[in-house]
Amino acid sequence: xxxxxxxxxxxxxRYLKKDDAGVPIETPQDLFKxxxxxxxxxxxxxxxxxxxxxxxxxxxxxxMTSLSFLPNSPTLMNAGxxxxxxxxxxxxxxxxxxxxxxxxxxxxxxxxKSGGGTGFSFSRLRPKGDMVGSTKGVSSGPVSFMTxxxxxxxxxxxxxxxxxxxxxxxxxxxxxxxDFTTCKDNKERLNNFNISVALTEQFMTALEAGAxxxxxxxxxxxxxxxxxAAHVFDTIVKHAWKNGEPGIVFLDRLNQANPTPxxxxxxxxxxxxxxxxxxxESCNLGSINLAKMVRPVSNDGRTxxxxxxxxxKQTTHKAVHFLDNVIDLNKYPLKSIEEMTxxxxxxxxxxxxxxxxxxxxxxxxxxxxxxxxxxxVIKTIHQEGRDxxxxxxxxxxxxxxxxxxxxxxxxxxxxxxxxxxAPTGTxxxxxxxxxxxxxxxxxxxxxxxxxxxxxxxVNPYFEAIAKQQGxxxxxxxxxxxxxxxxxxxSDIPRDxxxxxxxxxxxxxxxxxxxxxxxxxxxxxxxxKTVNFPTGATVDDVKQVYLQAYRSGxxxxxxxxxxxxxxxxxxTQKVAAPVEVKAxxxxxxxxxxxxxxxxEAMLTGCGNLYVTVNLDEKGVPFEVFxxxxxxxxxxxxxxxxxxxxxxxxLRCNIVIDEIIKQLKGISCHQPIWTNGGxxxxxxxxxxxxxxxxxSQGLDxxxxxxxxxxxxxxxxxCPECGxxxxxxxxxxxxxxCGFTKCE
Numbered sequence: 132x133x134x135x136x137x138x139x140x141x142x143x144x145r146y147l148k149k150d151d152a153g154v155p156i157e158t159p160q161d162l163f164k165x166x167x168x169x170x171x172x173x174x175x176x177x178x179x180x181x182x183x184x185x186x187x188x189x190x191x192x193x194x195m196t197s198l199s200f201l202p203n204s205p206t207l208m209n210a211g212x213x214x215x216x217x218x219x220x221x222x223x224x225x226x227x228x229x230x231x232x233x234x235x236x237x238x239x240x241x242x243x244k245s246g247g248g249t250g251f252s253f254s255r256l257r258p259k260g261d262m263v264g265s266t267k268g269v270s271s272g273p274v275s276f277m278t279x280x281x282x283x284x285x286x287x288x289x290x291x292x293x294x295x296x297x298x299x300x301x302x303x304x305x306x307x308x309x310d311f312t313t314c315k316d317n318k319e320r321l322n323n324f325n326i327s328v329a330l331t332e333q334f335m336t337a338l339e340a341g342a343x344x345x346x347x348x349x350x351x352x353x354x355x356x357x358x359x360a361a362h363v364f365d366t367i368v369k370h371a372w373k374n375g376e377p378g379i380v381f382l383d384r385l386n387q388a389n390p391t392p393x394x395x396x397x398x399x400x401x402x403x404x405x406x407x408x409x410x411x412e413s414c415n416l417g418s419i420n421l422a423k424m425v426r427p428v429s430n431d432g433r434t435x436x437x438x439x440x441x442x443x444k445q446t447t448h449k450a451v452h453f454l455d456n457v458i459d460l461n462k463y464p465l466k467s468i469e470e471m472t473x474x475x476x477x478x479x480x481x482x483x484x485x486x487x488x489x490x491x492x493x494x495x496x497x498x499x500x501x502x503x504x505x506x507x508v509i510k511t512i513h514q515e516g517r518d519x520x521x522x523x524x525x526x527x528x529x530x531x532x533x534x535x536x537x538x539x540x541x542x543x544x545x546x547x548x549x550x551x552x553a554p555t556g557t558x559x560x561x562x563x564x565x566x567x568x569x570x571x572x573x574x575x576x577x578x579x580x581x582x583x584x585x586x587x588x589v590n591p592y593f594e595a596i597a598k599q600q601g602x603x604x605x606x607x608x609x610x611x612x613x614x615x616x617x618x619x620x621s622d623i624p625r626d627x628x629x630x631x632x633x634x635x636x637x638x639x640x641x642x643x644x645x646x647x648x649x650x651x652x653x654x655x656x657x658x659k660t661v662n663f664p665t666g667a668t669v670d671d672v673k674q675v676y677l678q679a680y681r682s683g684x685x686x687x688x689x690x691x692x693x694x695x696x697x698x699x700x701x702t703q704k705v706a707a708p709v710e711v712k713a714x715x716x717x718x719x720x721x722x723x724x725x726x727x728x729x730e731a732m733l734t735g736c737g738n739l740y741v742t743v744n745l746d747e748k749g750v751p752f753e754v755f756x757x758x759x760x761x762x763x764x765x766x767x768x769x770x771x772x773x774x775x776x777x778x779x780l781r782c783n784i785v786i787d788e789i790i791k792q793l794k795g796i797s798c799h800q801p802i803w804t805n806g807g808x809x810x811x812x813x814x815x816x817x818x819x820x821x822x823x824x825s826q827g828l829d830x831x832x833x834x835x836x837x838x839x840x841x842x843x844x845x846x847c848p849e850c851g852x853x854x855x856x857x858x859x860x861x862x863x864x865x866c867g868f869t870k871c872e
Contacts, residue, residue, distance in 0.1 A: 132198075137588075137864070138562075142162065145208070145557065146561075166195065167191035169210045172184060173456035174456065199419065199420055199423045200450045201561060202416070202454070203219040203415060204219060208246060215462030218461060220250070220416065221413045225256065227256050227257055227349065236283050238464070239297070241464045242464050243287040245464045248296035249401075250400050251299055252398035254305050258273075258348060258349075259272030259306075259307055274314045280297060281323050284297060296323065299324050299325070299326045300326075300398065302328075302382065303331060304346055306348060306356060313366070325402055325859075327686065328378075329379075329380050338361060338364050342359075344358060346358060364676075368672050372694070375688070378859070379679075380656075381685055385407045388407075388685070390475070390537045391532045391536045394475070394532050398410070405552055405656045406656065407655060413463070414477045415461070416478075418480075420483055420484045420564050421487065422564040423484070424443045425492065426438075435493070444515045447516050447519060452519065455478060455520075475530055477546060480549055481550065481552040481553050483555040483567055485505070485508075485565065492504075502645065506651055509649050516549035517542070520545045521543060524544055524545040548654035550655065551656065552567060553858065554566065554860040555858065556858070556867070557869060567659065569660065571590060575593075587609065592631075615634075616632075616633050635662065643675055644682065646661075647682035657684070657685070660856050664691070675687065721752070722746060725752065727743050730743075732818065733802060733815075734815045737765075738758065739816070741819035742755040751786055752780055756769035756773040757769070758812065765812060776789055776820075793817035794817035796817075798812070
């Protein structure tokens with residue numbers, strides 16, 4: 132296997148099986164053997180012999196270890212293990228009753244615990260202020276109940292391996308649509324949700340006509356009000372310009388492509404929007420690495436590259452077989468999900484490494500040739516995928532809901548859907564390729580490695596070309612690492628600059644055109660981020676939303692660079708600091724008598740005793756740390772940390788900010804305990820204070836400004852690395868953290 136150091140780091144942190152102390156007990160090769168053996172075993176149910184199973188296991192193992200194809204993260208984590216939940220995407224129904232709402236909360240918690248993400252439509256809930264018949268009271272509306280789901284998700288946290296991710300969708304004709312559109316203005320809530328507005332054809336018609344449209348109470352179907360379509364659309368656009376949300380989905384377009392209309396209506400998608408699903412339906416995804424689907428050819432003594440369509444076709448057939456097997460072997464979190472999933476047998480085969488393929492072929496991402504090639508490549512996968520599904524149907528039977536489906540009377544299919552373009556997040560890190568169908572984010576990254584060391588990492592294709600053409604130098608690489616684009620660097624040949632365009636070079640219009648090109652031959656939907664420069668206007672976003680509708684996309688997500696307050700990108704140069712004259716803060720004086728408690732924390736240096744004392748109001752006031760013998764290096768450092776933390780507390784610094792600064796600091800002697808990994812004495816002190824806070828103490832320090840790690844967007848909350856906005860999601864390329872994959 133040819134894994135990059137970063138791929139190995141991500142596998143060790145998130146995917147490899149670990150012992151009780153958190154130490155990996157399998158290698159990457161062991162992981163792929165485990166998955167291949169388990170997934171191949173499904174063929175035993177269809178009359179295959181032991182030798183055939185062993186041969187198939189070898190094929191699946193080669194498929195993954197060659198990095199030609201990878202399944203979604205839950206399959207990588209759980210295949211062949213006790214948990215056994217292999218799907219990434221789920222949609223749960225939320226009906227207009229207290230019983231249904233809290234049943235959905237419970238079910239979502241079970242799904243998050245198993246490693247999946249959930250999508251909900253809150254469109255069926257009666258609007259705020261509407262009558263509640265059972266109590267003669269009034270409803271609090273969809274947004275209020277969304278906070279219940281958000282709180283439950285925050286509590287689960289998926290054991291630190293995968294975070295809970297949700298998608299909330301509300302129809303544009305719901306009476307509370309404006310409340311929903313603005314619901315994330317408050318950064319302290321709904322941080323575990325992506326939100327999208329479901330636009331209907333009726334709304335789009337009214338928008339284009341400059342007319343009003345009806346708001347309908349879902350409780351009784353009555354028209355309660357009319358709104359100006361342009362005003363609602365402008366509100367959506369303004370908020371998307373402001374912070375990237377809400378996204379939009381074209382609801383009627385989703386249902387036009389619904390393969391089983393007799394089974395139900397599509398109302399929601401998974402967290403990144405690429406997988407429309409029926410209530411209680413799940414889908415398992417996988418991605419073909421297009422960077423591996425090229426081959427060198429010799430042309431007059433010069434080596435160029437071309438697409439290896441034969442390999443692409445073979446990989447597609449094997450991947451469809453793999454994903455269909457996963458459906459049979461999956462341990463579903465709910466019986467109702469198992470029944471619906473097996474009745475439709477949807478799979479979502481997508482791609483990653485698209486930008487890498489274009490680079491190898493020497494084709495600029497923002498070119499007509501790239502758009503045409505996108506259609507050609509996805510059309511091949513779409514056709515071969517359907518052929519593979521049809522072949523499986525001949526051996527295994529059609530999916531149970533085949534009658535009345537869009538295939539009824541035309542083709543006998545094993546799977547109701549075949550193709551999906553999902554964000555590949557950590558998968559692309561493992562595969563060492565570009566993410567999904569996104570352009571490359573930068574030619575050079577500044578990676579955060581151990582002990583705060585910065586490491587410049589150069590795109591391997593760029594490095595090879597630079598050395599081949601003789602313009603490579605360490606000085607040039609350092610110059611590039613400070614830029615999100617190389618378009619203005621004259622030391623690089625023009626044709627190379629045009630080939631290595633980044634997300635910041637490509638116009639929003641070309642982002643949408645690329646999404647639409649792939650959507651043309653995708654059964655489900657396409658997850659992609661349309662990037663805007665900082666100076667983009669609200670009208671720029673509006674035009675892209677309209678372009679997405681007119682070009683056949685099923686939805687769209689935008690991100691304007693720098694639009695979220697906490698964005699920290701390692702490709703951006705830091706502006707010179709501005710001198711700010713601030714008022715001096717005097718620490719509060721210590722009371723004569725003070726009370727607190729002490730917690731023993733096991734560290735690599737021995738037992739660390741952390742004492743947190745409270746003032747007369749019950750607010751944390753000071754911290755004392757004791758470790759080892761007095762006078763030792765570790766003892767003096769822990770005492771210094773305690774004094775500085777105490778000083779910060781006495782100056783009313785938010786305690787969660789203090790925890791954030793200390794938590795995760797690494798030393799050469801980490802240790803694993805029942806409570807998880809302790810990276811250093813500083814980390815232990817932070818976690819001891821955090822434990823203290825979790826007992827219900829005030830974490831505001833009286834200043835009413837509570838901080839949560841979910842407020843971070845651009846800086847990774849786990850490692851502090853660079854978070855990129857791609858595929859409708861966010862991913863850290865240092866440690867593999869993602870909000871919604």
